[in-house]
Every structure is written in structure tokens, then in C-alpha cells.
Amino acid sequence: MNEKFNSGVLREARRIVVKVGSSLVTNEGRGLDEGAIGEWSRQLAALVRGDGGIRREVIMVSSGAVAEGMKRLGWTVRPREIHELQAAAAVGQMGLAQMYETKLRENGVGSAQVLLTHADLADRERYLNARSTLLTLLTLGVVPVINENDTVVNDEIKFGDNDTLGALVANLVDADALIILTDQKGLYTADPRRDPAAQFVHEARAGDLALEAMAGGAGSSIGRGGMLTKILAAKRAAGSGASTAIAWGREPDVLLRLSQGEAIGTLLVAQTGKTQARKQWMADHLQLRGAVTVDGGAAQKLRTEGKSLLPIGMTAVEGDFSRGDVIAVRDPSGAEIARGLANYASAEARLLCRKPSSEFERLLGYTAEAEMVHRDNLVLTSH
Secondary structure (H helix, E strand, O other): OOOEOOOOHHHHOOEEEEEEOHHHHOOOOOOOOHHHHHHHHHHHHHHHHOOOOOOOEEEEEEOOHHHHHHHHHOOOOOOOOHHHHHHHHHHHHHHHHHHHHHHHHHOOOOEEEEEEOHHHHHOHHHHHHHHHHHHHHHHOOOEEEEEEOOOOOOOOOOOOOHHHHHHHHHHHOOOOEEEEEEOOOOEEOOOOOOOOOOOEEOEEEOOOHHHHHHOOOEOOOOOOOEHHHHHHHHHHHHOOOOEEEEEEOOOOOHHHHHHOOEOOOEEEEOOOOHHHHHHHHHHOOOOOOEEEEEOHHHHHHHHHOOOOEOHHHEEEEEEOOOOOOEEEEEOOOOOEEEEEEOOOOHHHHHHHOOOOHHHHHHHHOOOOOOOOEOHHHEEEOOO
């Protein structure tokens, strides 16, 4: 029997973000590796179908657009000028998206292209919009293929590497695990090419500062990341309770075997569970922009049934807040019972009080979500 990781987080993970680097996707810059992308797509489809007994929701964060564009343009050295990078990305993104669409479709699963910038995740409303879109795609059984929107970013808003993007996406969708596929077996205590005494790290705690000291610089001339960016990405992902596996992308059935908990590569375990991490994040908001008061029935459902907050249960709205702000939820006595991310701004929320979702479009001219605060974005502060 193959060795298993001590932690069962990968076996239990239901929502997984997979990140694969440029050197793997483009076979060290020689162009999109159709065979490799086909293999990952086959495994992604198997995870979505639940061939191993558990249906998983999977997001692919794929580098490769710039490298593929360089190949199509005949460039052998990665440009430094931002407009040249943007041009290469624009050319390469066409082939990258088409390749994933073809290979996933061959395995019976649909795909969607999603391009993100740091500004999309820094802005509260765009953050929620991106989250809602991705969660909807996952519900439909579609595999979102995400890349940084290199055609429009500039130096101020670039993620800097897709390891960071993978971690941010894991936080965005409350993923259980982040799997980073790379051209290395995993993390060593030192560079094994220079230190014969270097030992392989099978499992460690995400965020351990000693891990950063072990990691080196950028790994190749094609990609932007190195082992350090992967360690830092694992630290970032752990902030929302997601553990991270770093493994060689060409290991046979690597995604399927990792999902079964097989000890491939390095596993960096998050020390805080998803619920606790989210609750702590909400609790850190000392100054709330507003609050909604709910009736007794809604308060009871929030406290005991883990339900979302629907506008029909709201009796009053206080403050001036925007979509995506953290607001308080109060019971009829005025006591705070929960906090959550508002799906509607305060002006809209006032119109929706005591109204069913069937009337949202008539009142607002559109419908965003049926909930004022979705249960995934709500934490109880008292019982």
C-alpha cells in the first residue's frame, strides 16, 4: 500500500484549486504541451465525476499564456516591457483556453475561461461578483480555468506569479485544498543540486517561517515563480483554512493520487479550519458599516439551522454600506447574533425588507442573489 500523508485533508477535500506552472504547461517554453494538458484534464474530469467515490469541485489556475504567446511570436527571451508581456498574453491566451476546452470536453466536462486581476479581488463588489460566478460554475459541474489577466494589468496590480493567484482563488471560493503542480518533486531543506545533505520535506505546517528559509529563488526563465512563492502561497491559503500540496506535475495520476491522500510531494497543512478562519476574519472587522435587524423566525433559523439570511426576514436596515461590506445581523432585541458579507447595498436592502426574492427584479430592476447574506459568508457571533 502506498504511503499516506498523516493529515487526511486531501482525502476529505471537496473543493480543490489546482495550479500548474508555465514550464509544465509549455514544456519549458516549447509550446503548449498537449499530452500533459490532456492528462491533467482527464484527472480533473475524474475528480468532478467522483470516479474515486467523492465528487469534487475543481478550479484550474493555469499559467502559460505569456509563454505560449512568446512561442507563437518567435520570442526566445521573456520580455520585460509590460506592453510586450500584454501582447504575448493576448496571443497565447487564445491557444491556452482552446486547449483546455478541447481536452476537458473530450473527457465529458465543460470548461470556462476566467481572467482575474488583483483589482478584481481587492474591490469588494468585484470580489463578490467573481466569487458568485465561480461558485455557480462549480455548481454546474464546469471546470473554471483561471489565469491572470495579463492583457490589461500593469505593474501596480499584477499578482506577480500564479502561485499567489492560486492562493487568492483558494481564499475566494473557500477551497479545502490548493494543489501546486511544479517541475520539482516538492520542498527540500536546502537546494539538493548544491547540498547533498538536503532532506525532502514530506509534511509540515503551512506558515512555518523555517520553510521560507529553505526555499530558493525563481526556478526557470519561463515562469515567474520559484519554491519561495509556493511556500508563501501556502501560507496565504492557510489563512482561509486551505492546506497546500506541492508536487511534480508529471507524476502519473498525480491529482487522483493526491486526492486519495497518497504522500506525493510536500503537504503544508493549514492549522486553522475553514470555519474558524472565516470567523476570525469577520471578528477582525471592528468597525462595521451597517447592520440589519431580523425577525424572530429568521433569527432562529440563523442560530439553529445554519440558514442564509433572506431579505424577507429583515425588518430594518441601519447605516450606509456597499455590496461586499461586512455588516452585523441583529435579533429583534437589538443584540448582534451574526456578521456577514452583504450581497446588496444598504439602499437596496431597505427596498428588499420583508420582500420575497420573486419581487427583487421588480424593485431593483435586476436580481443578484436570493440572499442578503449567504450562509457561506455568515458567521454566528452569539447563540
